Amino acid sequence: QVQLQESGPGLVKPSETLSLTCAVSDYSISSGDFWGWVRQPPGKGLEWIGSLYYSGSTFYNPSLKSRVTISVDTSKNQFSLKLSSVTAADTAVYYCARHHWGLQYFQHWGQGTLVTVSS
Amino acid sequence: QTVVTQEPSFSVSPGGTVTLTCGLSSGSVSTSYYPSWYQQTPGQAPRTLIYSTNTRSSGVPDRFSGSILGNKAALTITGAQADDESDYYCVLFMGSGTHVFGTGTKVTVL
Numbered sequence: 743q744v745q746l747q748e749s750g751p752g753l754v755k756p757s758e759t760l761s762l763t764c765a766v767s768d769y770s771i772s773s774g775d776f777w778g779w780v781r782q783p784p785g786k787g788l789e790w791i792g793s794l795y796y797s798g799s800t801f802y803n804p805s806l807k808s809r810v811t812i813s814v815d816t817s818k819n820q821f822s823l824k825l826s827s828v829t830a831a832d833t834a835v836y837y838c839a840r841h842h843w844g845l846q847y848f849q850h851w852g853q854g855t856l857v858t859v860s861s
Numbered sequence: 862q863t864v865v866t867q868e869p870s871f872s873v874s875p876g877g878t879v880t881l882t883c884g885l886s887s888g889s890v891s892t893s894y895y896p897s898w899y900q901q902t903p904g905q906a907p908r909t910l911i912y913s914t915n916t917r918s919s920g921v922p923d924r925f926s927g928s929i930l931g932n933k934a935a936l937t938i939t940g941a942q943a944d945d946e947s948d949y950y951c952v953l954f955m956g957s958g959t960h961v962f963g964t965g966t967k968v969t970v971l
Contacts, residue, residue, distance in 0.1 A: 780907075780962075787965040788899075788907065788950050793958070801958030805862060837906055846895035846954035847912035854906050 744769040746838050746852035754832075754859050760825040764838030764852060765818075771796045772816045776841035778848065779812060779823045781834040789834075793841045794821060828859045863887070865953050865963040872969045873941045881966045882933040883951030889932035894953040896934035898927060901948045910949075911936060938968070946970045 750762035764777070771777065778793035792802035794812040802810050811824040825832060836857055840850040864886040873879040883896055890896060892914045899907040909918040911927035914934065924940045934953070938945055951963040 788901075788962040790952070790960040790962055793960075803959065842912070845913045845916075846960070847897035847952065848899070848907070848909060849912075849918075851906040851909075 744840050744850045746840065746850060748836060748838050748852045748855040750855060750857070752856060752858060754828055754857060755861050756829055756859055757827055760823070760828050760832060760857055760859070762823045762836055762838075762855065762857070763820050764822070765820045766840075767819070769840075771814060771819050771821065775849075776843040777812075777814070777821045778839050778841040780837045780839060780848070782837070782854075783831070783834040791823065791825075791836075793843075795843070830859050833857065833859045863955060863961055865951065865961045867949075867951060867963040867966045869964070870967045870969065872971060873938070873945075875941060875943060875970055877941050878937065878939045879941060879968065880930070880935050880937045881949055881951075881968070882930065882935050883953070883963045884933040885953070890929065890934045890953065892929065894934070894955070896927065896929075897952045898925075898934075898936045899950045899952070900945075901950065902946075907950065941968075941970050943970050 745767040747765045754760045776793045779791040792812050794800045809826045814821040835854040837854045838852040839848040842849045866884045898911040901907045915927040926937045949966045
C-alpha cells in the first residue's frame with residue numbers, strides 16, 4: 743500500500759510562496775503513474791490543483807496555472823508544490839495523491855496538511 | 862471554466878437507497894470523462910470509492926455502485942448504513958490533462 747505524507751509550513755504570509763512536499767513510501771515514484779495535489783478550503787469542496795509524471799510532465803488547473811509549480815525529486819522519492827502570490831483564499835487543507843493517469847482517478851491519498859495564509 | 866454539479870444534500874433512511882448524480886454545466890457526462898467518486902467524513906482525507914464510471918476501489922462494499930444515468934454520472938448506495946453519512950464528490954476528466962471536482966453532496970442517514 744502506497745503511503746503519502748505532506749509536510750511544510752502551516753502558516754504563510756500573503757503575497758509569499760506556499761511550499762509543500764509529499765514524501766512517498768512503499769512505492770517508487772520512478773515506477774510510473776502521476777502524482778497530484780488537491781486542496782480544500784475550510785468548509786468548502788475539493789479542488790484539483792495539478793498533477794505530474796515522474797519524468798516531469800505536468801498538468802495544472804487552468805485557474806491556478808499562472809501561480810503553480812509541481813516538481814519531483816526522484817532521489818528523495820518525493821514531489822513538491824509551490825503556489826506563489828498567495829492570498830487568504832489559498833487557505834486550505836492540501837492533499838497529495840497518487841493519480842492513476844490511465845484510469846484518471848486518485849488512487850491513494852495523504853492525510854492532508856492545513857496551510858493558513860495570514861500576516 | 863466548466864462546472865461539475867452535484868445535489869447539495871440528500872437524506873436517506875437506514876437500509877434505503879439513494880442515487881447521487883454528477884453533471885456538467887453544459888453537455889453530457891459519458892464514460893469518456895472517466896467519472897470517479899470519493900467519500901469524505903469531516904477531518905479526514907477523501908476515500909476512493911468508484912473509478913472509471915463503475916469499478917469499485919479495493920475494499921469498497923458492493924452496496925456502492927457507479928453508472929451513467931441519462932446525461933450524468935451516478936453513485937448509488939443500496940442499503941444505506943449509518944457510517945455512509947458523509948460528503949461525496951465526483952471527479953471528471955476533462956481532457957487536455959485537466960480534472961474537475963464536483964460541488965459535493967452531503968448525505969445524511971436518518
